[in-house]
Amino acid sequence: MSLVRSHVLICGGTGCTSSGSISIHEKFEECIKKFGLDKEVKVVKTGCFGLCEAGPIVVVYPEGAFYSHVKVEDIERITEEHLYKGRIVKDLLFKQALEGDVIKSVNEVQFYKKQKRVVLKNCGVINPEVIEEYIAFDGYKALGKVVTEMTQQEVVDEIKKSGLRGRGGGGFPTGLKWQFTLDAIGKEKYVACNADEGDPGAFMDRSVLEGDPHSVIEAMAIAGYAIGASKGFIYIRAEYPIAVERLEIALAQAKELGVIGDNIFSTDFSFDLEIRLGAGAFVCGEETALIESIEGRRGMPRPRPPFPANKGIFQMPTLLNNVETYANITQIILNGAEWFRSIGTEKSPGTKVFALGGKINNTGLVEIPMGMTLREVIYDIGGGIPNGKAFKAVQTGGPSGGCLTYKHLDEQITYDNLVRLGSMMGSGGMIVLDEDNCMVDVARFFLDFTVDESCGKCTPCREGTKRMLELLNKICDGKGEIEDIARLENLAVNIKDSSLCGLGQTAPNPVLSTIKNFRHEYISHIEDKKCEAGVCKALLKVTITDKCIGCTACTKVCPVDCISGSRKEMHVIDQNLCIKCGACIEKCPVNAIILK
Amino acid sequence: MSKELIESILTEENFEKLYEVIEANKGRKGPLMPTLHAAQNIFGAIPYEVQKVISEKMNVPLAEIYGVVTFYSRFTLVPKGKFVVSVCLGTACYVKGSQNIIDEIEKIIDVKVGNTSPDGKFTLEATRCIGACGLAPVMTIGEEVFGRVELSDVSTIMAKYL
Numbered sequence: 001m002s003l004v005r006s007h008v009l010i011c012g013g014t015g016c017t018s019s020g021s022i023s024i025h026e027k028f029e030e031c032i033k034k035f036g037l038d039k040e041v042k043v044v045k046t047g048c049f050g051l052c053e054a055g056p057i058v059v060v061y062p063e064g065a066f067y068s069h070v071k072v073e074d075i076e077r078i079t080e081e082h083l084y085k086g087r088i089v090k091d092l093l094f095k096q097a098l099e100g101d102v103i104k105s106v107n108e109v110q111f112y113k114k115q116k117r118v119v120l121k122n123c124g125v126i127n128p129e130v131i132e133e134y135i136a137f138d139g140y141k142a143l144g145k146v147v148t149e150m151t152q153q154e155v156v157d158e159i160k161k162s163g164l165r166g167r168g169g170g171g172f173p174t175g176l177k178w179q180f181t182l183d184a185i186g187k188e189k190y191v192a193c194n195a196d197e198g199d200p201g202a203f204m205d206r207s208v209l210e211g212d213p214h215s216v217i218e219a220m221a222i223a224g225y226a227i228g229a230s231k232g233f234i235y236i237r238a239e240y241p242i243a244v245e246r247l248e249i250a251l252a253q254a255k256e257l258g259v260i261g262d263n264i265f266s267t268d269f270s271f272d273l274e275i276r277l278g279a280g281a282f283v284c285g286e287e288t289a290l291i292e293s294i295e296g297r298r299g300m301p302r303p304r305p306p307f308p309a310n311k312g313i314f315q316m317p318t319l320l321n322n323v324e325t326y327a328n329i330t331q332i333i334l335n336g337a338e339w340f341r342s343i344g345t346e347k348s349p350g351t352k353v354f355a356l357g358g359k360i361n362n363t364g365l366v367e368i369p370m371g372m373t374l375r376e377v378i379y380d381i382g383g384g385i386p387n388g389k390a391f392k393a394v395q396t397g398g399p400s401g402g403c404l405t406y407k408h409l410d411e412q413i414t415y416d417n418l419v420r421l422g423s424m425m426g427s428g429g430m431i432v433l434d435e436d437n438c439m440v441d442v443a444r445f446f447l448d449f450t451v452d453e454s455c456g457k458c459t460p461c462r463e464g465t466k467r468m469l470e471l472l473n474k475i476c477d478g479k480g481e482i483e484d485i486a487r488l489e490n491l492a493v494n495i496k497d498s499s500l501c502g503l504g505q506t507a508p509n510p511v512l513s514t515i516k517n518f519r520h521e522y523i524s525h526i527e528d529k530k531c532e533a534g535v536c537k538a539l540l541k542v543t544i545t546d547k548c549i550g551c552t553a554c555t556k557v558c559p560v561d562c563i564s565g566s567r568k569e570m571h572v573i574d575q576n577l578c579i580k581c582g583a584c585i586e587k588c589p590v591n592a593i594i595l596k
Numbered sequence: 597m598s599k600e601l602i603e604s605i606l607t608e609e610n611f612e613k614l615y616e617v618i619e620a621n622k623g624r625k626g627p628l629m630p631t632l633h634a635a636q637n638i639f640g641a642i643p644y645e646v647q648k649v650i651s652e653k654m655n656v657p658l659a660e661i662y663g664v665v666t667f668y669s670r671f672t673l674v675p676k677g678k679f680v681v682s683v684c685l686g687t688a689c690y691v692k693g694s695q696n697i698i699d700e701i702e703k704i705i706d707v708k709v710g711n712t713s714p715d716g717k718f719t720l721e722a723t724r725c726i727g728a729c730g731l732a733p734v735m736t737i738g739e740e741v742f743g744r745v746e747l748s749d750v751s752t753i754m755a756k757y758l
Binding site: 014015018019051052053055197198199200201202203206238239240276277278279280281282293294295296297298299313314355357358359363364395398429431433437442445446449455 | 625626627628629630632633660663664667668669670671685686687688690691692723724725726727728729730731732734741743
């Protein structure tokens with residue numbers, strides 16, 4: 001093997017691939033050959049760097065030079081100047097990587113400085129399609145340690161001691177789940193991975209699978225050893241083609257090397273893994289629905305108990321964890337439970353990955369130690385709100401979570417704290433909203449989603465969420481009554497109490513939390529028929545401002561003749577007749593007509 | 597039109613491929629979902645005729661197969677259009693205005709969300725998060741991805757396909 005002096009790391013995550021990183025990769029290979037550098041410089045396609053906003057991203061080591069928004073046209077320059085002549089191309093660097101004349105390496109950039117990478121430690125570092133690179137970063141060492149040196153109970157105890165909690169949203173202690181499945185009796189046992197990340201606005205699991213698929217495969221084998229299973233399933237969304245492909249490649253390589261298969265590390269332990277594709281049903285992220293789906297049925301939840309730990313896939317004891325939960329396992333085995341507990345807070349140890357999106361400067365993937373405040377994530381890492389707009393709310397937990405306001409910015413991010421505030425951790429979506437977002441509309445958006453995705457098995461969820469959506473539509477259309485707020489709250493409490501699975505039990509949360517924190521917006525929609533943010537179209541009025549020059553162009557185009565005024569005088573719209581078609585707005589030569 | 601579209605995909609060649617998949621999945625536990633995925637890929641849809649064959653060959657009641665096919669949004673009863681236009685309505689895209697974008701496309705191609713144009717050219721879909729939230733709002737046409745779409749870009753993007 002020859003040594004190279006420079007590595008060019010190109011992001012191959014979904015975000016950067018969508019903005020053209022594949023052609024950038026090809027161009028780099030071409031340019032490097034052209035300058036005769038192909039023996040000295042190596043181009044590596046990695047997983048997600050996290051800062052999707054700045055994509056496509058290229059990082060050159062050993063300097064750690066962080067190029068952002070890279071275009072195909074820039075590559076010849078980067079190759080010639082940086083790789084050939086050794087001068088970093090300053091004007092192509094990520095803006096925050098340049099302070100005056102000083103170049104900061106990627107790790108010193110504000111976005112990464114406050115992060116703590118445990119789950120994402122290999123993402124954006126190794127090539128996920130080469131197992132040797134994973135092994136070079138201690139890959140499959142934890143599996144080796146477990147099968148040769150530890151008993152099943154010792155493994156479970158280590159996970160229990162670490163205090164790791166399920167990263168899929170509920171926060172159930174992982175070690176306890178492992179203990180239940182170890183103790184369960186069955187002819188066969190299964191290990192399953194929930195990679196059906198359907199939560200809109202969340203892409204943590206996808207990034208882990210794209211950037212470091214072996215970390216999940218290895219952890220599942222460890223789990224298989226710990227609970228006594230010889231077969232595993234990864235249930236992944238078919239909507240994630242890149243993640244599925246990398247997982248398939250990784251699995252094939254692991255089988256070829258013998259770290260998955262029969263007699264792993266020459267022991268009696270054998271473990272086989274199979275990928276199963278989801279087919280676009282959000283409810284399949286619920287554990288019992290996922291099991292139904294693997295078995296080949298409609299993904300409808302089963303009543304619990306019996307829990308999957310006792311009767312799961314094909315009625316056998318099944319251990320089901322989320323992708324991010326598994327991605328923590330190898331680190332805990334290698335570094336010990338004590339080390340893991342030293343990160344985060346006492347009741348929520350470790351880190352959490354969040355997908356930061358919405359009205360925020362640095363959209364992307366961040367991993368933070370638990371206990372960090374919302375303010376630190378949104379302002380220090382996320383870089384605040386773009387275009388000088390005011391922060392209004394942050395939505396966590398997706399359709400199951402809630403909206404928090406500026407009052408909560410200094411609250412710590414932990415499982416229990418977020419629930420106390422009326423939201424939840426969820427799988428890790430974090431969407432920032434600004435003054436242009438209407439909270440009633442946001443609540444309606446999530447309800448629309450749950451109504452669409454409700455499987456229809458139990459009545460409270462199937463019928464109740466639909467009634468709630470009707471009430472919200474009524475309010476957004478300007479036909480709301482003040483009693484509707486109480487009706488919504490009443491329905492919400494009943495749906496939460498009586499639904500069969502987590503989907504229904506949490507579906508009213510976005511409505512409850514917006515009513516709690518933004519009641520005034522509901523009231524102004526109902527009583528004043530006004531949408532302050534200007535989102536709910538039915539509540540907007542077309543008005544002519546004093547910019548009007550009296551050209552009469554709008555009166556001619558109005559289909560209902562509701563605009564009056566003579567030449568060179570300001571025109572007026574009769575609001576009772578206006579149908580809000582917007583034709584006048586388009587016609588006005590001086591942009592004097594606005595929707596307000 | 598959709599009847600002709602369905603007939604056009606029910607070729608002997610496609611059925612041969614399906615038989616192979618069913619054969620390969622024999623003995624596997626929980627074989628229905630992988631088989632349906634394959635059928636959707638082979639035919640571009642899973643109409644009644646295909647369901648019936650799967651039912652007979654796999655010995656699963658037709659009603660059960662119909663139930664599964666209609667439950668999951670990835671399986672369809674009729675083939676999709678030549679160009680599948682999808683606009684992401686995930687949270688990150690929605691708060692950045694993707695609803696307006698989908699409304700605009702509806703107008704341009706005269707197809708309602710969830711439908712296919714009568715000539716089989718366009719299918720318009722509202723998808724939930726495709727995970728490219730960093731590029732919000734996002735739309736895709738076939739395999740091509742368009743990120744940070746502005747309302748004013750829509751007509752230019754669509755013009756290429758009209």
